[in-house]
Amino acid sequence: MTRTREWIYAWLLLLPAMSLLALFTHYPAIANLWHSFHSTARANHPSVFVGLDNYRSMVEDPIFWQALKNNLWYAVGTIPLSIALALLMAIWVNNRIPGRGILRLAYFTPTILPMIAVANIWLFFYTPQYGLLEQFLGSLGFASHNWLGTRSTALPALMVVAIWKEAGFFMIFYLAALQSISPQLAEAAAIEGASRAYFFRRVTFPLLMPTTLFVLINAVINAFRMVDHVVVMTRGGPDNATELLLYYIYEVGFRFWDSSYAAALTMVLLAILAVVALLQFAFLERRTHYQ
């Protein structure tokens, strides 16, 4: 086969995925950027170029800053915990224990359930007076508490749901990575007298670094993309306590119909995700061992 023909084949093979990505991902992203420099078209006012006006009003928008802050706390609160939990569960179900198949399935279940259904179940858990959590705490003598209706507990309550859901998903990746580590490494370490903790610190954890990097990127993206639970459980309330970035974009765009401002907010979200991904690749990859 000549070189030219090889090139043609290569491009033909790339074409289907490329065209779909271009149509539904790249074009919308660029159109969105274009849109964010214009005003929103109203009944009597067509869209005009306004430069950075949308971004300027964003700086002065307290709800935007509140959403950004909430989202940062949400990420900080959910990501390390869900990853640590995922790793623990993976190590546990990787052992030769009876019924581990069922255990693996049980841990993975939160991931395969539809988000909306999950949110509704948790909504019941958190319901004041007769919710599961209330009944349990009530029986222990605690005073009644409106978990989702109180500023200080609404966001943590959402974070618990996210950790519960994400940990099972990440566990699958850790489990796959653990199974690719030769059991002879553990035997070699056992002969040298290494404890399980030492072996984990010196061997298992470093060998899991590529998985951790992958999981971390996914976790960050998921944290900033979270919207379903907010929609079902709190709708951003009370008093914007659970207002997350994507939910705020949804509200601005589809409830206040200010699509240009929503476009500008979207650009900020994309920028955050891009920076986070670049940082992670740049810093972690250097400390990551790839076989």
Add this chain to the structure above:
Amino acid sequence: MSAIAADRVSKSWATAEGAVLAVDDVSFAFEAATLNVLLGPSGCGKSTTLRLIAGLEAADGGRISIDGRDVTRLPPAARSISMVFQSYALFPHLTVAENILFGLRVRRTGKDECAGRLARVADLLGLKPYLQRKPSQLSGGQQQRVALGRAIIAEAPVCLMDEPLSNLDAQLRAEMRLEIRALQRKLGITMVYVTHDQLEAMSMADRVVLMRSGRIEQNGAPVDLYESPANTFVARFIGTPPMNLLRLESAPGGAVIAGTDGPVLMDGGCAAGMLGVRPEHMQLALGDGVRAVVESVEYLGGDSLVACRIGAQTLAVKTPGSVPLARGDATWIRWSAGAQHYFDPEGLRRSAPARRQGATLFA
């Protein structure tokens, strides 16, 4: 006192079809500073036996002692052993130096001591230029050396090796064989070496334990296994090509090779058994010995392997140089009386029966 002793050790695996005995009532004793080979076909229990000595598996029954100390219930780290794995089991994210020093770090050996020992081991194995590399940047032979280095830096009196050379090419294997043997002698280590390669066993070992189906078939020096195999399994397993085993039957004058009418080889009492003669102990001769028909000739350079048929049985003759024979040619085969092995119908070795006087067969 022997360095390693196993006394009636057993180990079984639970499988879907029930328990399978991997090691079946095995006993042996190895002297200190010797190289001992556990040999056998795959699935014979040799690796399991090694893992029992290492403590990576727990014995179902019996007693294992190292240096006179009962270690049957001790964890691997408490048995003062080191081990080289078939896959080398190197830590892929650590450099060669860190791999070799892994055990010393676990035991919190001092920095100077570590550096000194590392330098010595690296010198011994020629690993100096590679200390800062990762295992994936090394060739198979170099990885093997790193695994060896990690084992000997511990300076444990016992070193266990599980088919350490099976992933190397033939030439490298021959070199490493000599190197491991020299290392074992130099450091005075008691080594237990598992292999399925009888050549490796014969060339390296002070003592060979040949196993089959979880049991020991023969335990002795390489020369014992070659010169007086305990049964037909040992006779066929040791030596390349394997020993010729010929069925005997009774004829008017005594026992002859089945399917021939002579010459008579021995008394009729042996007729139910087998006669074994190694291919390298047989000679082709003209008009002298047992008549045979050539089946094929395989020229190997230094020697030729001539496959012959006597009656209904085939056998191989190893003869120096090339031979001017072709398929279908008639020839004669002879061998000396000392080269003969007798086995009873169960395949067990028996002492040589009375020689027939005047048998022209014997040189």
